[in-house]
Amino acid sequence: MEPVLKVEDLTKVFSRSGQQDFTAVDHISFELMPGECLGIIGESGSGKTTVVNMVTRLLDATQGRIVLDGEDITHSKGAQLRKAYQKMQMVFQTPTDSFDPRCTLGDGIGESLRNHGMSAGETQKRVEQLLQMCGLPTEFASRYPHQVSGGQCQRAAIARALAIQPKLLICDEATSSLDVTVQKEVLALLSELRGQQGTGLSILFICHDIALVQEFCDRVLVLYHGDIVEQGIPDDVIQNPQNEYTKRLINSIL
Amino acid sequence: MKEPTVRVQKIRRDSVKTRLIVFGILAVLLLVVSVFSEYLTPCDPYLQDLTIAKAPPSAEHLLGTDRYGRDMLSRVIVGSRTSIFSTLLLVAVITVLGTAIGVFCGWHGKWVDTVLMRLSDMFLAFPGLVFALAVAGVLGGGLHNAIIALAAISWPKYARIARSQTLAQKETAYIKAAKLAGSGAGKIICKHILPNIIGPILVTSMLDIGTMMMELAGLSFLGLGAKPPIAEWGSMMSDTRSLMNTAPWITFAPGVAIFISVMIFNLLGDTIRDYADPRNRGR
Ligand SMILES: Nc1ncnc2c1ncn2[C@@H]1O[C@H](COP(=O)(O)OP(=O)(O)OP(=O)(O)O)[C@@H](O)[C@H]1O
Numbered sequence A: 001m002e003p004v005l006k007v008e009d010l011t012k013v014f015s016r017s018g019q020q021d022f023t024a025v026d027h028i029s030f031e032l033m034p035g036e037c038l039g040i041i042g043e044s045g046s047g048k049t050t051v052v053n054m055v056t057r058l059l060d061a062t063q064g065r066i067v068l069d070g071e072d073i074t075h076s077k078g079a080q081l082r083k084a085y086q087k088m089q090m091v092f093q094t095p096t097d098s099f100d101p102r103c104t105l106g107d108g109i110g111e112s113l114r115n116h117g118m119s120a121g122e123t124q125k126r127v128e129q130l131l132q133m134c135g136l137p138t139e140f141a142s143r144y145p146h147q148v149s150g151g152q153c154q155r156a157a158i159a160r161a162l163a164i165q166p167k168l169l170i171c172d173e174a175t176s177s178l179d180v181t182v183q184k185e186v187l188a189l190l191s192e193l194r195g196q197q198g199t200g201l202s203i204l205f206i207c208h209d210i211a212l213v214q215e216f217c218d219r220v221l222v223l224y225h226g227d228i229v230e231q232g233i234p235d236d237v238i239q240n241p242q243n244e245y246t247k248r249l250i251n252s253i254l
Numbered sequence B: 001m002k003e004p005t006v007r008v009q010k011i012r013r014d015s016v017k018t019r020l021i022v023f024g025i026l027a028v029l030l031l032v033v034s035v036f037s038e039y040l041t042p043c044d045p046y047l048q049d050l051t052i053a054k055a056p057p058s059a060e061h062l063l064g065t066d067r068y069g070r071d072m073l074s075r076v077i078v079g080s081r082t083s084i085f086s087t088l089l090l091v092a093v094i095t096v097l098g099t100a101i102g103v104f105c106g107w108h109g110k111w112v113d114t115v116l117m118r119l120s121d122m123f124l125a126f127p128g129l130v131f132a133l134a135v136a137g138v139l140g141g142g143l144h145n146a147i148i149a150l151a152a153i154s155w156p157k158y159a160r161i162a163r164s165q166t167l168a169q170k171e172t173a174y175i176k177a178a179k180l181a182g183s184g185a186g187k188i189i190c191k192h193i194l195p196n197i198i199g200p201i202l203v204t205s206m207l208d209i210g211t212m213m214m215e216l217a218g219l220s221f222l223g224l225g226a227k228p229p230i231a232e233w234g235s236m237m238s239d240t241r242s243l244m245n246t247a248p249w250i251t252f253a254p255g256v257a258i259f260i261s262v263m264i265f266n267l268l269g270d271t272i273r274d275y276a277d278p279r280n281r282g283r
């Protein structure tokens, strides 16, 4: 089977004027298979967000290759990139900030649909359907982001990410800003969606909570100072960590 | 517990709305008067009659007459054309131009940004009056050239505001989300960036109306703007300063007109800022 996402030798060097260059991501490679859920864990500042931002092309990679569904998107621009975004969507860390304060949630969720040529009426129907799928009442379509709670907003963000039925869903600490019970709900929603879509939906799940990863992911990468120091099945990694850093990470939680 | 907060918010919002309507209507009224000023004058504003020169306010001439016996009320009304209309034109031009340049710079970045921003630094460094004199020297005096001169030195302020706001917007998660939704640069700028940055820019331009009115008047006083006998509030005031002691109404009439117009536009600016604040958006 072809991987949905293949990352080869990906590197990001931030050059800051007056300071030394800083390597945030250091030659990492990984693959994500259809239907798989891959977790990336690591402490704050280990480069997780930098990796996702490069994968979603919000940030240019210094070196390396990103192949999405067989297509090299490392240097894609304009229309080509927009086509790539039909296959790849992201749920952001801060739900409320990821919706334009001047647009309704419905506008936000329907934006990708409108951009890909769906009519206004059809979009509205589909948005309502998506909201229901994510466990929100349909009247939320006309609410503004500041009128809903963080958890509700994150559900809407998931609805938005799933609107154009991507093959790859990236969650960059999508549950970190939510409280524990809401976190559980959102995770349950993601699991349910995975179940529904089968191999149609792969997830790249960024997290710094190892327990969540164990619960939710098929495979996990441990990132430390921009480098993958360990990878494998979450249970194996947790019970039998090989790397010094991973041991410390696990010990600090248990 | 929730209810009182909701009510307070609602009341505040309603009052903002009322203010917006009131000041909006007043501003529109001023505009209408300035556009149709020629048809609204009770007397001919340019008709001289030395027999009634410097006459104090009376039933016939509500605001009295000036030193040539011209009806002050008519002159103030006609003057609104030049004063308000050219000021608004000027502010509109610099707002649109400055914002467009600023957003473009902020969005595009790279060398275009550097070049345009250095250019704006250059214009900012020029003393306004000196530049206006230079423009007048090259293009000749007159209202049009005064507007061009003021526009040339005023757009950088708007470009800077728009640029810094655009840069801040570019980093927000919702702009990234819009990119991921497949929106192109044009759509992102029009739908997400402009609505989010237009508030402070509009407030600036509303508050600038007063300043620009004064600056245009100042240029007129120096003979670089409106030329006599054209009625223009600023020059009407400057021309009659010497009559302050003997016939104060001649100076006061245009002065009060400037005061009222500046006040209305300033209040409208404040109200628009309050209204544009998303936290004031009710449910
Ligand atoms: N634009 C930038 N310029 C310079 N350095 C940066 C930039 N963005 C990130 N970094 C640095 O890169 C490193 C990795 O940052 P990143 O945001 O990827 O961490 P993270 O793993 O997502 O952390 P967190 O869990 O806190 O979100 C950090 O040390 C950060 O300071």
Ligand SMILES: [Mg+2]
Binding pocket: A048, A049, A050, A173
């Ligand atoms: Mg991060």
